[in-house]
Amino acid sequence: xxxxxxxxxxxxRDALKAKKVSSLDATNAYLANxxxxxxxxxxxxxxxxxxxxxxxxxxxxxAKGEGGAIEGAPLGIKDLYCTQGIQTTxxxxxxxxxxxxxxxxxxxxxxxxxxxxxxxxxMDEFAMGSSNETSYFGPVINPWRAKGGNSKLTPxxxxxxxxxxxxxxxxxxxxxxxxxxxxxQPASLTxxxxxxxxxxxxxxxxxxAFASSLDQAGPIARDTRDxxxxxxxxxxxxxxxxxxxxxxxxxxxxSLGASVKGLKIGVPKEYRLDGMPAEIEKLWADGIKxxxxxxxxxxxxSLPLTKYALxxxxxxxxxxxxxxxxxxxxxxxxxxxxxxxxxxxxxxxxRAEGFGKEVQRRIMIGTYVLSAGYYDAYxxxxxxxxxxxxxxxxxxxxxxxxxLTPSAPSAxxxxxxxxxxxxxxxxxxxxxxxxxxxxxxxxxVPAGLDAxxxxxxxxxxxxPFDEETMFKGMxxxxxxxxxxxxxxNWWA
Amino acid sequence: xxxDNEIVRKxxxxxxxxxxxERIEPLxxxxxxxxxxxxxxxxxxxxxxxxxxxxxxxxxPMREDVxxxxxxxxxxxxxxxxxxxxxxxxxFVVPKVVE
Numbered sequence: 001x002x003x004x005x006x007x008x009x010x011x012x013r014d015a016l017k018a019k020k021v022s023s024l025d026a027t028n029a030y031l032a033n034x035x036x037x038x039x040x041x042x043x044x045x046x047x048x049x050x051x052x053x054x055x056x057x058x059x060x061x062x063a064k065g066e067g068g069a070i071e072g073a074p075l076g077i078k079d080l081y082c083t084q085g086i087q088t089t090x091x092x093x094x095x096x097x098x099x100x101x102x103x104x105x106x107x108x109x110x111x112x113x114x115x116x117x118x119x120x121x122x123m124d125e126f127a128m129g130s131s132n133e134t135s136y137f138g139p140v141i142n143p144w145r146a147k148g149g150n151s152k153l154t155p156x157x158x159x160x161x162x163x164x165x166x167x168x169x170x171x172x173x174x175x176x177x178x179x180x181x182x183x184x185q186p187a188s189l190t191x192x193x194x195x196x197x198x199x200x201x202x203x204x205x206x207x208x209a210f211a212s213s214l215d216q217a218g219p220i221a222r223d224t225r226d227x228x229x230x231x232x233x234x235x236x237x238x239x240x241x242x243x244x245x246x247x248x249x250x251x252x253x254x255s256l257g258a259s260v261k262g263l264k265i266g267v268p269k270e271y272r273l274d275g276m277p278a279e280i281e282k283l284w285a286d287g288i289k290x291x292x293x294x295x296x297x298x299x300x301x302s303l304p305l306t307k308y309a310l311x312x313x314x315x316x317x318x319x320x321x322x323x324x325x326x327x328x329x330x331x332x333x334x335x336x337x338x339x340x341x342x343x344x345x346x347x348x349x350x351r352a353e354g355f356g357k358e359v360q361r362r363i364m365i366g367t368y369v370l371s372a373g374y375y376d377a378y379x380x381x382x383x384x385x386x387x388x389x390x391x392x393x394x395x396x397x398x399x400x401x402x403x404l405t406p407s408a409p410s411a412x413x414x415x416x417x418x419x420x421x422x423x424x425x426x427x428x429x430x431x432x433x434x435x436x437x438x439x440x441x442x443x444x445v446p447a448g449l450d451a452x453x454x455x456x457x458x459x460x461x462x463x464p465f466d467e468e469t470m471f472k473g474m475x476x477x478x479x480x481x482x483x484x485x486x487x488x489n490w491w492a
Numbered sequence: 493x494x495x496d497n498e499i500v501r502k503x504x505x506x507x508x509x510x511x512x513x514e515r516i517e518p519l520x521x522x523x524x525x526x527x528x529x530x531x532x533x534x535x536x537x538x539x540x541x542x543x544x545x546x547x548x549x550x551x552x553p554m555r556e557d558v559x560x561x562x563x564x565x566x567x568x569x570x571x572x573x574x575x576x577x578x579x580x581x582x583x584f585v586v587p588k589v590v591e
Contacts, residue, residue: 101571102563200548213547239555240564243548311530322507329508331584333575343587348510360509364523367507368495377493378530383543385536390544422522423529439547464547 004029009073009172009226010253016062016072023062023072026172027055027116030074034118034170036492040141042155042165044079045087046119054116061114069233071114076171078162079120080127081107081217082206086117090208091125091135091158094334094354104206105238106175106217113233118171121161125356126325127182127210130428132160133419134358142190142412143168143487147453150490153412156186156428162220163190167487173221173230177207179214180313181408181432184444187220188407188457191446191483193227193474194220196432198464199439200245202231203238211320212243214313214436224445224474228252231467247465255471261295263473266400270306271431273409279450280406287404287447287458290480291473301396301403305389309434310426312389315369315382316437321359322366328354361422390438397463402473405431407444407457431459441467445474446483455485493531494524 004026007015015021031048051074058072082088082100089095103111111117124134131154132140140160142153144167155164159176163186166174176183178196187194195218202217209215219230232253237246267288272281292298330336330350337349355363369378396403409430418425435442441464444457458477462470495503500520504511511519559566569582578585 098575101568101574200550239553242552243546243550245548245550305536308533308536311533314526314530315533326508330577331586332572334577336577340587343589344508345510346587347508348505351508352510355509360511361519361522361526363507363509364500364503364519365526368499368503368523371503371506374493380543381533381536381538383545384538384541385533387541387544388536388538390547422526437547 005033005169008222009070009229012073012172013070013229019062023055023058023116024052026072027051027074027118030118030171033168033492037168037170039491040143040164040168041138042122042140042161042168042170043076043119044089044091044122044137044161047086047117050086051116051118058114058116068113070110070229072116073114073172074116074118075110076118076121076162076165076174077107078123078159078175078177080123080177080208081175082208083107083117083120086120088120088208089136090127091123091137092354092356092359093136094328094351096136096335098333100206102206105203105240106207106234109236110175110233115233121165121174123161124158125359126208126321127158127177127179128321128358128362129157130181130185130425131415131418132157133415134356136356139415140164143491144190144412144454145487145490152415154189154415155412156189158182159186159220163187163192163194166190166192166220166222168491173219173226175217175234176220177215177217178436179210179317180436181429183218183220184432184442184457184459185408185428187444189412189455191455191485192220192222193224193443193445194218195227195231195443196435196441197231197235197467198441200243201235201465201467203236203241203244205238205240209324211317212324213320214317224471224478225253225256227443228256228471245465250468252467252471255468256475258472259295260291260472260476263296263402263469264299264400265291265296266299266301266396266403268301268303268306268403268405270303271405273430276409277450280409280456283448283456283458284406287477290477291404294476294480299400301400303392303396305385305392306434308385309389309437310430312382312385312437313429313433314365314426315378316386318362318366319370319379320366322363322370325359325363386437389434393434393438393440401469403461405459405461407431407459411450411452411454411456435461440464441470443470443474445477445481447477447481448483449485494527495520
């Protein structure tokens with residue numbers, strides 16, 4: 001038979017249920033792939049023993065005809081999710097060696113449904129980055145390379161370990177998180193499917209906090225079906241997260257293949273940027289044509305405040321981060337400096353040693369915009385503009401069912417290419433950050449390759465808690481794009 | 493608005509980040525680059541707009557004021573101090589704070 005790791009999550013699930021393969025075989029095959037893929041640096045920690053034990057337990061259930069929705073499926077977990085008894089670092093030196101005595105609600109849901117934990121995936125430090133270069137554990141490498149080239153490209157960020165490992169078949173699917181685009185941008189750069197659900201759909205409990213009003217968990221998977229399966233298991237009400245929304249989780253897989261005929265697709269003119277690569281323009285035009293051919297009605301819409309979304313984000317997110325990251329003081333957990341003279345210098349030295357440059361920069365911005373005398377000018381104004389951005393989306397969704405845009409302003413770029421200019425790096429999230437500010441679901445689907453042979457994605461944004469329509473649209477794009485290309489395996 | 497070295501020193505102190513003197517100048521320049529970019533928000537008319545507090549239209553849920561079970565409940569002293577750099581008898585140990 002074919003390589004077991006080439007089966008999609010859906011195919012593997014069905015093969016496991018039919019007892020054609022065992023979870024232990026699948027788990028061992030993925031562990032072998034991981035071992036050979038050290039060059040990608042996708043994992044911070046591989047939990048081989050735990051994975052095999054979980055796989056055996058799954059096989060025992062499957063043998064009795066029992067087991068959950070993803071029983072026996074080997075998964076990668078972004079290192080932002082706390083995992084009981086397993087080191088959780090958030091990509092930071094300050095949390096190196098931190099072993100949570102509890103399990104995040106989302107991973108608890110995945111293990112309840114039979115998922116197998118392969119290990120913890122590398123990421124930008126505290127999810128602050130778009131290229132994975134801020135990770136204390138080194139950058140993740142994209143399995144995709146430019147045609148004829150061998151320079152190392154970024155898999156996007158912050159969920160770069162998730163996107164890289166899914167694209168390279170180091171796991172059947174992965175968890176990720178998205179605060180400004182950290183699921184959708186990496187998915188776009190690696191030809192994977194990334195879904196950021198509505199704010200409140202997945203519990204944030206046990207996920208290391210970055211910007212609490214924006215953070216949302218979601219999957220990165222190989223195709224829309226796999227993403228639908230993952231989201232169904234990850235999502236759900238959790239009383240431990242006060243922003244978790246108590247409504248039933250639909251079977252998203254049922255939305256796949258449903259006709260999109262008659263759906264109104266909004267195309268916002270403000271997402272056409274000056275200097276945007278012609279290939280991305282063309283891809284977007286392709287996407288519009290695909291939806292039209294599938295019977296959708298294309299509606300030109302205007303979201304004039306789009307250009308202000310990133311500046312709003314770079315006030316709100318650092319403000320919330322500076323507050324959330326105040327907990328790292330070298331007292332209760334995490335790194336404590338060896339040199340200090342009193343408790344104040346112990347805090348300041350521990351934090352200076354433990355946090356990387358970008359994290360410190362954002363803590364500084366956040367502390368500044370929240371400080372006395374500047375709060376109204378920055379933070380309050382940003383939250384007002386944010387409200388207007390939300391209103392703009394609400395108005396648009398009176399006229400359309402989905403909004404179609406490119407996922408990212410460029411294909412995968414080289415390591416080091418944008419790391420010296422923070423604003424250039426921040427612009428990676430120009431198409432994705434609006435959905436975070438408004439709490440809307442958004443997803444990236446692979447749609448084509450650029451001239452260098454690098455993948456590009458299209459993004460769909462939907463109404464709050466209308467992931468089902470979003471999955472319908474994603475599936476329609478997937479069908480029309482017929483994207484089947486895989487990166488050439490140079491790393492194993 | 494822009495920041496100068498003095499404000500950056502003050503903010504670093506508020507943020508409990510030890511910033512060596514030679515890092516102040518580059519940090520000031522870096523922050524000003526970002527703040528300048530952020531300032532385009534002043535173009536937006538926000539008269540009469542209520543600042544956003546939540547994306548979810550819901551009331552903060554209330555629960556019975558009783559001890560929970562599990563990791564958010566009581567009896568977790570061992571777990572609470574488990575990851576601390578220094579502890580003694582379920583206390584966190586820090587340098588002397590009272591003279």
